[in-house]
Amino acid sequence: MPAETKTETYARLKREIDAVLEGERNQTARYATAACLLSEAFDHYYWTGFYVVDPEDPAQLVVGPYQGTLGCLRIPVGKGVCGTAAERRETVIVADVEAFPGHIACDSRTRSEIVTPVMDAGGRVAAVLDVDSTDPDAFDAEDRAGLEAICAGLLNA
Template sequence: MFETTAASDKPDYALLSRQVSSILEGERNLSANAAQFSALVYHSISDLNWAGFYLCTPAKNPTAEFPQDLLVGPFQGKVACARIPFKRGVCGTSAAQRQTILVEDVHAFPGHIACDSASNSEIVIPVIKDGVLFGVFDIDSPRLRRFSTEDQQGLEAMVAAFVEATDFS
């Protein structure tokens, strides 16, 4: 059985990336891997109240620019927003821009969606494989300024390991 280390404010991201590869070895299923990945992050990094995926799905109100929405996928934490349109909130903005967004204070982010009023900072990393956006990985914290550029680089490496280990078809 795989055991994670205690949640840390300064995680060893190189070790966590290796753990991602180890945990997901031999399994390529998106749902299983996303669930395992979310649990690893949630229980390895301190001061989180949500860690999980929003996956691309056909939009309820499609436009030529954004024919997809983000639909909640596997996660750890409190109940979340079910559907987020592209360009709305931090997740929708990350998806639309296809880039990581680190927000020190979500209350200062224009159009922030408050799925959990306890969240104060957030980082969202797009999930892209072979140039195709499949969703975003979202992490929320009740602590202001919880995430640093070191966290961003480490989490991006972990998401890259998840993408490498997972089939998205």
């Protein structure tokens, strides 16, 4: 049997995540499940997790469920790749984190990164999904499309 393409893997993961999360109301459980399944699916994912908008200080993202090494505890909206994605309300792909102005190095082994916002029904950012790789230029348009599709179904309605 031929190996799955990356696009096929993302489509399968979306179906799996949606099935596992069906009926689950707890948002932490939803994010933790997605982070785990995504992390296990791709060898080039080094750190996979969520930064959640702090309800007490919406100008801050606070670390949520993740798989990987120690993450930064807080990231200001507008700072680093995560904060930039939250501020722009769009996915940000960084081929070389050293070339990204204001990059926040939570782990010095990270070489590339993709961050995708999780939007609420009102169009506000609720969280961002952050995926880091120790490989340079590890993420592309297929990753963007796959992660955006997965993130679109993560919020408990």
